[in-house]
Amino acid sequence: MITMVQLPAAVPSTADTGAVAPRSYLAEVRTRFWHNRAGMIAVSALVLLAMAALVAPLLSPYDPLIGNATRRLLPIGSTGHLLGTDEQGRDMLTRLLYGGRLSLLTGMLPVIVSTVIGTVIGSTAGYLSGPIGAVLMRTMDMLYAFPAIMLAIAISASLGPGVTNSVLAISMVFIAPISRVAEAATRRVIVLEYIEAARLSGASTACILRSQVLPNIFNPIFVYASSLIGLSIVIASGLSFLGMGARPPVPEWGFMLNSLRGTIYVQPWVAALPGFLIFATSMSCNMMSDALRDALDIKDA
């Protein structure tokens, strides 16, 4: 350890003495987010949905998998079945609550996985910017060339049906756009002088990426990723609608929408319920993402 020389102090000070420490960046962001009404409504809706899905057994006396053949396709508001029953006589409210578990999971998980991987790939490519960066980004461009839903279907079909595989497929679809956002943000940051200052202090590339680059590219990535949650739920629902995601009889919004398709002329409102929840969730995610962007965007001067 290098011994530190005690430096002589006292230079004519221009500092305003007794200065009070101002609020930190995060505290400011939190306040701004709290004051955004649309954002708060969206977050409340998402929390409510997640909580309801989590405590589904407490809220509903029915089994989501076992129906009553004598009470099929009851309308909304029937006694004992608040939201009616499906074509097999299973309680819709119960199935929607339980279905939320899978649907929210398949919405969140791919976004989290792809954000981690995409940020690592994108920031590395942006920082190195030589042949390694070029190879990384051109590979991402190849993934980018396919429409998201088509790519998800292709990957999912080759991996085989199942929730795990559909989560994997959607994650792979999202890696390309997220790494591109990360790369662009990294390129903007690395030309700034504080990166040079960090290099002068002898920090390694990994250390600079972690401590100097990452905190400064996090905002755009975070905002973009949160807007993908809605899309992720829609794609996951689409995959299970096509029979490539969750397998019956496990409830999942996308698959429920598919199986109730045939009853649209009998009970249109019941058949539309899973679709409404998919819409509400993805809408809330987008609103939350907008609010986040506004809250994080504090001007630096």
Place this chain on the structure above:
Amino acid sequence: MTMPTGHSQAANALTPPGTGGRSASSGVTPSPETRTQSHVLLRVDGLRKRFSVRTGLYSKAYVSAVDNVSFTVEAGTTLGIVGETGCGKSTTARLILGLIEPDAGTVAFEGVDVQTLTGLRRRTLRRNMQMIFQDPYSALNPRMSIGESIAFPLRVHGYSKAEQRERMEILLHQVGLHRHHASYYPHQMSGGQRQRVNIARALALEPRLVIADEAVSALDKSVQAQVLNLLTDLQERLQLTYIFISHDLNVVQYMSDRVLVMYLGQIVEHCTPEALYAAPLHPYTQVLLASIPDVNPDQPPAAPLEGELPSPLSPPSGCRFRTRCAAAMPICAAERPPMIQERPGHFVMCHLYGPSAPAGRGEGCIPIPHN
């Protein structure tokens, strides 16, 4: 001292004899012996850097940003570098610090060639050279508090949390900030305060050489004076060696013991600031000095320098200044002038002086307006 062989001839010719003015008067710690012994801290020799520029799909052109730059800096002194925007001042600084690799030439710190070192030894040597950046806004990480920014170099070098904290508070105090400022974020501070933070961070690792690249250019005049005084004060206290880069001649004169004048990547004149003001030799320096606005309104404005700065993509043959020089001669286009010592300690790269000088030397030069 171990010297890289090969370039030593040219470098010796450039070694400024004796120590210049201001630092000798600083009455603090170092013994008179160390002062009078001219101790070369940094030796830059034949430094070259070209940047490639894409001009078409397959064609490339090269910008010669720094061309054959050699100089030495003695411990405890300040070397000023002046020149127009784009003359290679900042590139020179980044080459010295190893932020970019030179195409040719050596940078020797305490006689050790920086490029020959690798890994930990290079890192240890590098902590002796730090930089104060031009833009106080982009030089600080907006997501790090001031304290974190100053302590970051210490963190990298493995100091404990307590040591980091202690040293950071000392540094804040040294640059005239309150220790409460540690929890501020850059956007909550003024430009002058940020530049103080910038200086504190550069000093965190106790460097011996500090390069200030246009350190005060972005600040108000009054704040400039404060920061310049802080820098000279710190130099005396910590026995720092500065390379002070600026386009502002007055600032450089105030700070420096020796001055380099650069034009299109080359050093054209090298002398003390007093000599530069009293009797500039190179026609470019003369024009540069004449362009400083006078406080006397009756003084007619100086004749402006004619023509644009030539493209560094294709610098003029021979002397690079000849396209704008009032005293240009046929030899200027044919031959690159050598760096010669015209007066003791006063070096100039111009055909008007030395063996190739015409009979009526200096004729046609713009008359010196000072005194």
